[in-house]
Amino acid sequence: MxxxxxxxxxxxxxxxxxxxxxxxxxxxxxxxxxxxxxxxxxxxxxxxxxxxxxxxxxxxxxxxxxxxxxxxxxxxxxxxxxxxxxxxxxxxxxxxxxxxxxxxxxxxxxxxxxxxxxxxxxxxxxxxxxxxxxxxxxxxxxxxxxxxxxxxxxxxxxxxxxxxxxxxxGHEYTAANMRFALSLEPDNPALISRAQEIGDARAAGQPTVPSTLSLEIATNPFLRSDDPDLAAALDMSGAAPVDVFAKVRSLKDNF
Missing domain, CATH: 3.60.15.10 (Ribonuclease Z/Hydroxyacylglutathione hydrolase-like)
Structure with a gap:
């Protein structure tokens, strides 16, 4: 097994x-x-x-x-x-x-x-x-x-x-993290789809952990700090990915 x-x-x-x-x-x-x-x-x-x-x-x-x-x-x-x-x-x-x-x-x-x-x-x-x-x-x-x-x-x-x-x-923070991600990109279809899945899981009392790395790569804003679409959503097109990451982290800290 x-x-x-x-x-x-x-x-x-x-x-x-x-x-x-x-x-x-x-x-x-x-x-x-x-x-x-x-x-x-x-x-x-x-x-x-x-x-x-x-x-x-x-x-x-x-x-x-x-x-x-x-x-x-x-x-x-x-x-x-x-x-x-x-x-x-x-x-x-x-x-x-x-x-x-x-x-x-x-x-x-x-x-x-x-x-x-x-x-x-x-x-x-x-x-x-x-x-x-x-x-x-x-x-x-x-x-x-x-x-x-x-x-x-x-x-x-x-x-x-x-x-x-x-x-x-290590934590069940996924629903709160998703609300933040949607605040950055409210029209992102991948986020909208995953938000529904997270909501359904939590409503059923199920954990959202674990998740697949591929899903995180597609939807987690912190992993997407070098994604031009996320940078554009933050009015940071062309910025260094580490600067985009720092901005996302700062926004999340104050969300």
């Missing part, structure tokens, strides 16, 4: 992701916003947590790390460069490292912007990207520590992955 990936709602709008491989019988968790909802999933399936991967240091992504480590003795994996402000790590990874988790290769990708030590995890065999608060459905994270140039470079790095990649991002 292929790797199973379960989306687990946590806190107000966070997501954690539980991964399980039936062959190796190993189970991993991407970020630990909260203990109880994840424990319900693990206990309900009879799974023992073997690995816990951290994308960045913010409290709403690491709150449960030490408790899970205490209960399961799982390996805790995170960025060596950010080790000084993460929970204690068993494996400190560097950019471009490849680890084995749940029988899959996991590639570590540098994605500074939201924080300077943010990393993403890409599993090519499972066609899965765990992007934390870097690339989000219809959005990207606020620049709490990094620069527009850093975040734009990070997004281009993720955009270059295969388009069929599924993007597992």
């Amino acid at each position: 292929p790797l199973r990936i379960l989306t687990v709602p946590c806190r107000t709008d966070n997501y954690a992701f539980v991964l399980h491989d039936d062959v190796t019988r190993r189970t991993a968790l991407i970020d630990a916003p909260e203990v109880e909802p994840v424990m319900e999933v693990l206990s309900g399936h009879g799974w023992h947590l073997s690995d816990l991967l951290i994308t960045h240091h913010h409290g709403d992504h690491v709150e449960g790390v030490e408790e899970f480590h205490r209960i399961y003795g799982c390996r805790v994996i995170g960025a060596r460069a950010d080790q000084h402000r993460l929970p204690p790590l068993d494996i400190a990874v560097d950019i471009s490292d490849v680890e084995a988790v749940c029988g899959e290769e996991v590639h570590v990708i540098d994605v500074p912007g939201h924080t300077v030590g943010h990393i993403a995890y890409y599993m090519p065999g499972a066609q899965a990207l765990f992007s934390g608060d870097s690339l989000m459905a219809m959005g990207c994270g606020r620049l709490f520590e990094g620069t527009p140039a850093q975040m734009w470079d990070s997004l281009k790095r993720l955009r270059a992955l295969p388009p069929e990649t599924m993007v597992y991002s």
